[in-house]
Amino acid sequence: MKYKNILILILIIVLAVYLRFWQLGTTPKGFYLDEAALGYNAWSILETGKDEFGKSWPMLFRSFGDFKAPIYVYLLIPIYKILGMSVWSTRLLSAIMGVIGIIFFYLLIKKISQSQKLAVLTTMLLVISPWHLIFCRTSYETNVALSFLIISLWCFYKSKEKRWWLIISGLMATLSFLSYHSERVIVPLIFLGLFLRHRKNLLEKKNIKYLLISVGLVIVVLLPTIKLFTSPGFLSRLNSLSILAKPTETLWNYNQKFDDKNNILFNNRYLLISRQFLSLYTSYFSPRYLFDLGDPGPRNSFPDLATFFGWQLPFLIIGIIFWIKNKDKKCKELLFLTAILLLISPIPSSITQDPYSSIRALPMVMPWMILVGLGMKQMKKKFGGWMKILYFGLIIWSLGRIYLSVFKFNDYYRFGAWDYGTERLVNEIKKIDSNTPILIDTRAEPYSQFLFFTKTDPKTYQENNLEVDEKNYYTEMQRNKIKKIGNVTFRQIDWNNDLTKNQIIVGDNLTFGEEAIKEHCFSKIFEIKGLDNKTILFTGIKTNPMEKNRFNEIKKKFKIESNDCWEINRKYF
Amino acid sequence: MLKKLSFGLVVTLVLAMWPLSLWLNPPKISWETIFYKDKTEELKFLEKLSLDTSFIKKFYYNKTTLIQDRYFKNVMVLTDLNNYFFQMHPREDVPNVDYRIKYFYLSIILLIFGIIDSIKNKQNKKVWLLLVAEILVVSFFRKIDGIDFIIYFPLSAIMIDGLKSINKLKGGGLINLILIMVGLFELVRMMI
Numbered sequence: 001m002k003y004k005n006i007l008i009l010i011l012i013i014v015l016a017v018y019l020r021f022w023q024l025g026t027t028p029k030g031f032y033l034d035e036a037a038l039g040y041n042a043w044s045i046l047e048t049g050k051d052e053f054g055k056s057w058p059m060l061f062r063s064f065g066d067f068k069a070p071i072y073v074y075l076l077i078p079i080y081k082i083l084g085m086s087v088w089s090t091r092l093l094s095a096i097m098g099v100i101g102i103i104f105f106y107l108l109i110k111k112i113s114q115s116q117k118l119a120v121l122t123t124m125l126l127v128i129s130p131w132h133l134i135f136c137r138t139s140y141e142t143n144v145a146l147s148f149l150i151i152s153l154w155c156f157y158k159s160k161e162k163r164w165w166l167i168i169s170g171l172m173a174t175l176s177f178l179s180y181h182s183e184r185v186i187v188p189l190i191f192l193g194l195f196l197r198h199r200k201n202l203l204e205k206k207n208i209k210y211l212l213i214s215v216g217l218v219i220v221v222l223l224p225t226i227k228l229f230t231s232p233g234f235l236s237r238l239n240s241l242s243i244l245a246k247p248t249e250t251l252w253n254y255n256q257k258f259d260d261k262n263n264i265l266f267n268n269r270y271l272l273i274s275r276q277f278l279s280l281y282t283s284y285f286s287p288r289y290l291f292d293l294g295d296p297g298p299r300n301s302f303p304d305l306a307t308f309f310g311w312q313l314p315f316l317i318i319g320i321i322f323w324i325k326n327k328d329k330k331c332k333e334l335l336f337l338t339a340i341l342l343l344i345s346p347i348p349s350s351i352t353q354d355p356y357s358s359i360r361a362l363p364m365v366m367p368w369m370i371l372v373g374l375g376m377k378q379m380k381k382k383f384g385g386w387m388k389i390l391y392f393g394l395i396i397w398s399l400g401r402i403y404l405s406v407f408k409f410n411d412y413y414r415f416g417a418w419d420y421g422t423e424r425l426v427n428e429i430k431k432i433d434s435n436t437p438i439l440i441d442t443r444a445e446p447y448s449q450f451l452f453f454t455k456t457d458p459k460t461y462q463e464n465n466l467e468v469d470e471k472n473y474y475t476e477m478q479r480n481k482i483k484k485i486g487n488v489t490f491r492q493i494d495w496n497n498d499l500t501k502n503q504i505i506v507g508d509n510l511t512f513g514e515e516a517i518k519e520h521c522f523s524k525i526f527e528i529k530g531l532d533n534k535t536i537l538f539t540g541i542k543t544n545p546m547e548k549n550r551f552n553e554i555k556k557k558f559k560i561e562s563n564d565c566w567e568i569n570r571k572y573f
Numbered sequence: 574m575l576k577k578l579s580f581g582l583v584v585t586l587v588l589a590m591w592p593l594s595l596w597l598n599p600p601k602i603s604w605e606t607i608f609y610k611d612k613t614e615e616l617k618f619l620e621k622l623s624l625d626t627s628f629i630k631k632f633y634y635n636k637t638t639l640i641q642d643r644y645f646k647n648v649m650v651l652t653d654l655n656n657y658f659f660q661m662h663p664r665e666d667v668p669n670v671d672y673r674i675k676y677f678y679l680s681i682i683l684l685i686f687g688i689i690d691s692i693k694n695k696q697n698k699k700v701w702l703l704l705v706a707e708i709l710v711v712s713f714f715r716k717i718d719g720i721d722f723i724i725y726f727p728l729s730a731i732m733i734d735g736l737k738s739i740n741k742l743k744g745g746g747l748i749n750l751i752l753i754m755v756g757l758f759e760l761v762r763m764m765i
Contacts (some may be wrong), residue, residue, distance in 0.1 A: 229654050257765055266762050271755070275678050281657035282681065286662075288649035296665070304621075308646065324692045354755040355662035414664045 005116050009106065012120065016102045016127040019402065020095040020136045025088030028138060029411040029531060030418030032299060033445060035139035036452040037063045042076035044458035050307055052451070054462040055473045059224045060379035061235050064445060065235040065479050066240070071148075071179040072141040080462040085455060087423075090139050100134030101147030102126055105366065108154040113334045115377075121391075128398045131307040131358055131365045133406065134300060144361045145179035148172050149187060151365055153337070156194060160201070163210040170214030174221045181237045182360045185348040193340040233474035241352040243276050252276040278545070283355040284346035284364060287313060297360035298417035302405040307365075311399050312372045319375030334370065342367040411531055421528045421537035422449040425506065428490065428526045428540060430454070432504060438488045441496060441507040447483040447490040483551050500545050511534040521547040521565035579749035586756035587683065587732055591725050592757055594763060598673060600719030607643040607715055612638060638702040647712035651721060654681060657728065673718070675725075677759035679752055680732060687735030697734060703727045 041051045041061050051073075060067040066354035075093050081335075083089040105126055110119035126132055128340050135143040159165035177187045195202060202211050219226075228234045239245050248254065248263070251272040258266045283289055291313050294306035301307070323335055341363060347359035378388040415421075425446070430437060440446065451461060467480040483490040493505060499520055505512075518523060522541035530537050551565040554572050562568060622634055655662050658681045658741045660672040704727035711721050739745050 253660070255762055255765075266758060266765075268758070271758065275659070276663055278681070279655055279662060282654050282659065283662050286653045286655055288653040292646060292649040321692050324689055353663065355665055381672055395618060397632070403629060404625055404633060409621065412624050 005120055008120055009123070012106075012124050012127055013099070013103065016099050017361070018150045019127065019133060020098050024091050024095055025086065025283050027407055027411060028299075028416050028418045030420030031087050031090075031422065031449060032138070032417075032419050034063070034068075034086075035090060036422075036448040038068065038072050038139055038141075039076065039080075039085055040448055040451045040458075042073045042080055042090075043085045043452075043455070044462075045073065046077050046080050047458045048462070050462060050463060051460065052448075052465075053467050053473065055470055058473065059228060060255065060474065062147060062233070062473060063448075065236075065473070067182050067236050067278040067346040069141050069145075069236070070176060071175060072139070072144055072315045085452065093139065094139050094143050095136050096130065097144045097147040101143070101150050104147070104150045104154050108150060109156065109334070109370065109373075111154060112337060114330055118373055118377050121376055122369050123518055124395065125312075125369045125372055126365065128395060128402065129308070129365055129369065130294070130302055130305040130402065131362070133402070134302060135359065135362060137406075138299070140359060141180040142182070142359050145183040146362050146365075147175045148176035149180055149183065149190075150366070152176060152187075153190075156191075157333075159207075159210070165208055166207070166210040167214045167217060170218045172226070177222070178225060182348040182362075186363055189344045189347070190340055193344070197336060204356070208454065226263050228474055232477055235475065240349075243273060243280075243351060243353055244328075246353075248272065248496065252279065277350050279351075280350040280355055281346055284349070284361055286356070289356040290368070292460065293356070295356055296354070297357070297359070298414050300358050302402075303409040303413045305401060305405040307522075308368065308372070309394075309401070311394050311397075315375030315379065316368070317374045317375065318378050319371035322374050322378050323371060338367040338370045369370055415531040416535065416537070419446070419449060420531060423453050423536050424528050425540075426453040428528070428538075429506075432525075434487055436487060437501070437503040439493065439503055439505045440488060440490045441493050441505065441511050442481060442483075442490045443492075443508065443511075445490070447485065450485060450488065450490070454485070461485060499543050499548060502543060502545060504540055504542050506538055506540045507536060512541050515563070517541065518564045518566065521551055521569070574751070576740065578745055579753060580736065581684075583749050583752045583756065584733055584738055585678075586753065586760060587676060588729055589679050590677060590760065590763065591673075591722065593760075594673045594675070595719070595722065597764065600673075601716075602719040603714075603716045604720075605715045606713050607647070609715060611639075620763060643715075644712050647714070647717060648708060651711060651717070651724065654684070658684075673765050674759070676732070677756045679687060679755040681737035682748070682752075683732040683739065684728070685735065686738050687731035689735075690734055690738045691731065697731060700730050702725045703739045704731070712747070 023099045037052075038061075041063070044050060044052050045057065051058055051061055053062050055062070059070055061067075061070055061073055072093065076090065083092070088147075106119050106123040109122050110116055113119065132143075135146075149172075152169045152175075155165045155169035155172055159169060173191055176183045201207065213559060225234075232239075243251065251269070253274060253275060254267055289295075289306070290308050290566050291306050291310050294301040299529065323338065326335060328334075339378050345364035345367070346361045347356045352360065376387070376391060380391075411420075426449070429450075432438065440450070450456075464484050465480065468476045468478070481491065493507065493511065498505065504525060505522075512522065512524075514517055515521070521544045523544060525540040525542050526538075527536055527540070528538040529535065547565060547569050550572075551568050554560065554568055560568060618634070618639060650656055655659075657675045658678045659725060660674060687697075691701060704724065707723050707727065711717055711723065714720050739748050742748070
């Protein structure tokens, strides 16, 4: 290894760490409810050995009517043990796994391409990739699954030198499988592809022992999850999002003009599904999504940044041309891996309804980066040293864009999507006397963030909020939408009864507009605004049942049309 | 004979849909270019500029940014396969873009084969050049519906080339049959 390349690699890793760790706890501003749910469940397991619903060491984590993959929660436990529970420590796991993934991505490319230059180049591209960056700076399971997948692939190729790496590869692949929903489809298909390609080598006498141990280990680790394969909990994600589970009339391009008789032909369910699947699948290859729009989900992208930079498009085209034309034996394995990653990664996300879901198709970031890297390498071969200067300039340019989008624009435009304001809400509630009943309107279900920021004792919470018994944890999908944490209750407002009690109610701008405050004699206690200083995120009001009753009586008696409770009260008393 | 017939049928179906959709649903062609003024867009842009006071933003945002963005967006729409084969994407709304049927969705296979064939055999260089030039020109228009029909000619040529290479394959006849069936269904769906 040349010293120059080592130095560049070190610089790349330093940059990766900087981009992923700088302001980790504060950018994105806010803490989304899924992040808080992951965090609090890890805290709950650490403190009591049970999750928020009282289930001991679950294999899938029940959460908002859905079931989350367990690995992120379990990996958070040692971090919380050392650093405690905070926004920073919760996102730390994702950032660490992101950097580990980058290091193994370098090793993987170097191993299969035998080209250190290409490995350095593609690693650099991954480091500055907005697609990878967003999921490293936030607590999402997808990034952890990707890193395990990269490690397992590297171990797989490493096993050609020392066979026992095959066992580690199997273990890492299993962890990836268990880390995120999409990987349940992606990982087995990728390894099936690798097995078919390397079957001769893998089935050789000297290797078969390790292959069998690896498969055996995979089955043992998966056994508790295999038991749940047919449970509603395991299938909940598939059933709620899959186009396969949708009624024919709701499928894309269903033609209303045809009556039932002709439906079999012209609104044929299988044709409609195949069309919708293909259209979703091709969206992952659409330059418009890759280079212009990015993921439409506000939490899955940064403003003004797509999944890739526009300047990478010409290099991608050159990379694809090289890929198709290539006859070099050295590159065969790299191109094979690129092909299977590229073709398999969008499959699970194409079964769901949304086009271009970058969170579900994250493993696709690898083949795209390899192809862009190959294109850049080809250009450097053709035009020599000048390209180095150009590449350096493009990377600096990209870093500037990242700075603006990630650290400046994202907080301003996306604070709402990241549930900014819930921590401030908790601080406001803490100021209120603990005997005063507080009701929080649950349109956005902020109870997980409340648990997280108040560090509510998990045992007390579990006792007061029974949703399902342990036996039916994975099968009973019914939810208890009313949560009680001390003097705070989370549920929808009952406009008939809640106003007759002395209490504090918290709602959003739609719940407590100025009109509602006047009409119902509310006293505004606090108001939490967004980072744009315009949007009102939460309003805390105090009910005044006595004044409200008086107002109703006067209105009735004097037949007054005004709806301003405070004005009438002032006038008549 | 049967193979030739099926080949001809596929070509007819591929070529028929875009002109037919223009005939059934004529576009309102507008020659307005992307150099128009939009106050709302400008205000949003100014709001964005005020978010960062450092010198960095000057490298990325200037007077031409809005025009550059509009042009880039159009280029991206015109290079999006879904624009031609799927009436864009499910659950999305693209401003100034039509949702007309251009080719039936399964004919995307022909384009893929056409692209691979062009690269492998270094064919169709002029057709590709024409296609790229047309995309770059059409992108200057604000509303591309109707104007983008000029792309039909090079794109169809590449697709027919793709069909030729499919017909050289062992199961080429079967692929033709599937394409004819799906194409006919799509044609009827479009016309009713």
